[in-house]
Amino acid sequence: MSLTHTGTTLWHHARIASLHGNEPWGWLEDGAMLTREAHIVWCGPRSKLPAEHTHSITREVDLDGALVTPGLVDCHTHLVYGGDRAAEFEMRLQGASYAQIAQAGGGIRSSVAATRAASEATLLASATRRARSLIAEGVTTIEIKSGYGLSLENEARCLHVARTLGERLPLSVRTTYLGAHAVPPEFSGRNDDYVDAVCAWMPELHSRGLVDAVDAFCETIGFTPAQTRRVFEAARALGLPVKLHAEQLSDQGGAALAAEFGALSCDHLEHLSEAGIRAMQAAGTVAVLLPGAYYFLRETKLPPIDALRAHGVPMAIATDHNPGTSPGLSMLLMLNMACTLFRLTPEEALRGATVHGARALGLHDRGTLAAGQRADFCVWDLDHPRELAYWFGHNPCRRTIVGGLERTL
Numbered sequence: 001m002s003l004t005h006t007g008t009t010l011w012h013h014a015r016i017a018s019l020h021g022n023e024p025w026g027w028l029e030d031g032a033m034l035t036r037e038a039h040i041v042w043c044g045p046r047s048k049l050p051a052e053h054t055h056s057i058t059r060e061v062d063l064d065g066a067l068v069t070p071g072l073v074d075c076h077t078h079l080v081y082g083g084d085r086a087a088e089f090e091m092r093l094q095g096a097s098y099a100q101i102a103q104a105g106g107g108i109r110s111s112v113a114a115t116r117a118a119s120e121a122t123l124l125a126s127a128t129r130r131a132r133s134l135i136a137e138g139v140t141t142i143e144i145k146s147g148y149g150l151s152l153e154n155e156a157r158c159l160h161v162a163r164t165l166g167e168r169l170p171l172s173v174r175t176t177y178l179g180a181h182a183v184p185p186e187f188s189g190r191n192d193d194y195v196d197a198v199c200a201w202m203p204e205l206h207s208r209g210l211v212d213a214v215d216a217f218c219e220t221i222g223f224t225p226a227q228t229r230r231v232f233e234a235a236r237a238l239g240l241p242v243k244l245h246a247e248q249l250s251d252q253g254g255a256a257l258a259a260e261f262g263a264l265s266c267d268h269l270e271h272l273s274e275a276g277i278r279a280m281q282a283a284g285t286v287a288v289l290l291p292g293a294y295y296f297l298r299e300t301k302l303p304p305i306d307a308l309r310a311h312g313v314p315m316a317i318a319t320d321h322n323p324g325t326s327p328g329l330s331m332l333l334m335l336n337m338a339c340t341l342f343r344l345t346p347e348e349a350l351r352g353a354t355v356h357g358a359r360a361l362g363l364h365d366r367g368t369l370a371a372g373q374r375a376d377f378c379v380w381d382l383d384h385p386r387e388l389a390y391w392f393g394h395n396p397c398r399r400t401i402v403g404g405l406e407r408t409l
């Protein structure tokens with residue numbers, strides 16, 4: 001187990017996936033990459049390695065012709081929660097809708113009760129198990145939202161667990177405050193008062209170093225656009241970037257609202273309008289597609305993929321891991337579903353799970369393999385990168401390097 005940097009490493013004899021969009025989809029033959037500490041110093045065909053780099057090499061690793069891609073980025077998860085919602089799954093299979101269950105006080109609120117009842121150690125143990133599943137399939141960066149605590153101290157606890165995961169596991173963790181996920185029972189019928197509380201807790205959570213971004217669930221069963229605006233104004237006052245669960249079950253105009261605040265991403269988007277797409281394009285907002293939730297809720301309305309593509313809106317994909325609508329823990333399955341259900345090309349899906357996922361988190365130092373980027377990459381037992389979206393129920397990840405360090409679990 002190598003856990004310290006060993007100078008400058010030349011990783012060679014690799015097929016380095018070419019993911020630049022304007023180049024033929026495939027790989028760089030006899031690819032090589034030079035890493036120093038946590039970063040890539042150089043990447044290209046080994047024969048073109050500049051002479052000035054050769055004398056600095058302290059270690060060589062032969063990758064035996066294996067495929068290399070950037071580390072995967074899961075840019076939308078709700079990984080920290082108590083309990084599960086398998087009983088709700090059974091109810092939905094018998095005909096109850098997600099919205100009906102939520103309106104009857106179940107859904108997110110049942111996970112809030114289970115999360116509040118769980119100790120921090122229990123939350124950390126279950127989130128660690130889930131994170132390890134994602135890590136095993138090549139995830140090197142993950143976003144984790146709060147949203148099952150819904151009080152100042154319970155939101156803080158969940159965000160703290162997320163931060164702790166990033167300290168204990170070989171994984172970069174970004175945390176998102178999703179206080180505006182549902183209205184907790186103690187605020188029942190006082191939705192606006194709850195939004196006031198969500199905004200009031202934000203500076204405290206931020207001052208404890210627990211928040212990288214702010215999100216909300218803008219929906220008929222969540223928060224109105226006016227309430228979402230108030231949450232975003234509070235975030236802007238603190239200089240925090242925003243994201244939004246937008247147009248999942250209905251068109252609320254949430255995407256255009258989020259774009260007005262320069263949102264990093266709008267996520268779900270099954271009911272996204274043309275106006276919303278234009279607003280996102282103008283703001284540079286990433287469209288995060290969540291095929292796991294679409295599949296698990298057995299939705300029928302597809303996100304407007306062709307229009308997003310035509311307008312040049314970057315598309316990311318993520319697991320949306322959560323106990324209610326997407327209990328899956330496989331980014332590779334999401335790559336497959338993004339192609340089979342949403343008709344992304346395998347190349348679009350892989351860009352969605354790497355460079356566009358990173359952009360959805362406001363990260364520009366990862367998601368591609370180039371000089372200056374973080375040395376986060378995966379080595380796969382595959383020939384062509386299209387196979388990442390092809391196989392499912394099988395893990396071809398041979399090794400993963402995070403910040404220049406070989407990862408072991």
Ligand SMILES: N=CN[C@@H](CCC(=O)O)C(=O)O
Nearest residue numbers: 108217245293320322324325
């Ligand atoms: N849509 C809102 N939030 C989650 C679901 C949360 C839950 O049902 O527990 C989502 O992204 O799908």
Ligand SMILES: [Zn+2]
Nearest residue numbers: 076078245320
């Ligand atoms: Zn979500």
